[in-house]
Amino acid sequence: MNGHRHSRRRFLQTSATLAGAALCPLRLVAADSPSGISSMPLGDGQFFSLSDGQLQLPVSMALPDSLSAQQQQSIIGRNNIGDEFYTPDCNVVLWQTPEKIILFDTGAGSQFPVGGGELASQLESIGIDPYDVTDVVFTHAHPDHLWGVLDDFDDLAFPEAQFHMSQREWDYWLNPNTLSRTPENRQSFVVGAQNRLPLLADQIALFKGGDEILPGIEVVESFGHTPGHSSFMIHDNNRSLFVVGDAIANAVVSFEYPSLLSGSDQDQSMGANTRLALLDRLAHDKSLIVGYHLPAPGVGYVERSDNAFQFVPV
Numbered sequence: 001m002n003g004h005r006h007s008r009r010r011f012l013q014t015s016a017t018l019a020g021a022a023l024c025p026l027r028l029v030a031a032d033s034p035s036g037i038s039s040m041p042l043g044d045g046q047f048f049s050l051s052d053g054q055l056q057l058p059v060s061m062a063l064p065d066s067l068s069a070q071q072q073q074s075i076i077g078r079n080n081i082g083d084e085f086y087t088p089d090c091n092v093v094l095w096q097t098p099e100k101i102i103l104f105d106t107g108a109g110s111q112f113p114v115g116g117g118e119l120a121s122q123l124e125s126i127g128i129d130p131y132d133v134t135d136v137v138f139t140h141a142h143p144d145h146l147w148g149v150l151d152d153f154d155d156l157a158f159p160e161a162q163f164h165m166s167q168r169e170w171d172y173w174l175n176p177n178t179l180s181r182t183p184e185n186r187q188s189f190v191v192g193a194q195n196r197l198p199l200l201a202d203q204i205a206l207f208k209g210g211d212e213i214l215p216g217i218e219v220v221e222s223f224g225h226t227p228g229h230s231s232f233m234i235h236d237n238n239r240s241l242f243v244v245g246d247a248i249a250n251a252v253v254s255f256e257y258p259s260l261l262s263g264s265d266q267d268q269s270m271g272a273n274t275r276l277a278l279l280d281r282l283a284h285d286k287s288l289i290v291g292y293h294l295p296a297p298g299v300g301y302v303e304r305s306d307n308a309f310q311f312v313p314v
């Protein structure tokens with residue numbers, strides 16, 4: 001309880017700074033690399049949005065069935081939502097400071113069957129050696145965020161890193177009862193997590209809401225997409241950045257129909273409540289955000305629109 005109250009207070013305290021930051025125009029500049037990777041200064045370091053590629057998922061993951069046929073038609077064709085498939089971008093955040101190289105999630109790796117797995121080559125193109133990654137912070141343990149923690153040889157892709165995950169997320173996936181309680185079409189998620197998380201056991205630091213897990217990085221609980229899903233506020237004197245993860249997943253559906261239940265959330269009503277509360281605060285605070293599945297590079301602002309919200313890319 002305490003942790004939660006603390007988290008909310010810290011999060012709200014940032015409002016003044018963020019509103020100030022929003023006044024100076026932000027620009028994502030292509031990094032000093034031929035790849036054209038998006039990058040900008042953040043704190044005493046540099047932020048990068050790296051692409052792990054696109055996934056190919058059933059369109060039901062993005063399109064709530066509670067939408068009318070007409071509403072569905074107005075959405076198909078926008079933000080990677082096709083007739084049959086949803087092909088979201090996957091934006092892996094990297095924050096390089098003088099002391100640390102911090103990754104938020106690890107991409108899908110090479111064993112995920114439908115897309116992703118491009119993080120390793122993206123790191124190479126900006127000159128980052130996987131051995132130099134000091135910290136890996138997980139939003140949650142779904143395949144497209146976790147499975148890249150292993151390389152093609154099933155060894156740790158970031159062998160020297162300290163890993164960070166919420167205690168709640170860790171306990172959920174490693175609970176021996178989770179597999180039998182999971183619908184069949186998602187059981188591979190559980191097996192995948194249970195094959196990987198134990199390999200991190202010696203290097204994992206487990207956190208809870210409100211914790212400052214690394215200098216300037218505060219945990220904001222955003223449960224629903226998974227039981228322990230977490231987002232992160234990166235605090236900086238001049239500019240802050242909110243790492244959303246999958247709590248706000250699609251630039252069209254999550255913003256225009258935020259209260260509709262989403263097929264991608266494990267607890268759909270908790271996911272909707274979390275999404276609404278976050279959108280409300282982020283719009284109020286004029287926070288700069290980066291979303292894992294928002295259109296690459298996934299960086300922008302939340303603004304209110306007539307009925308709900310809209311994503312305004314930077």
Ligand SMILES: [Zn+2]
Nearest residue numbers: 142144246292
């Ligand atoms: Zn995801």
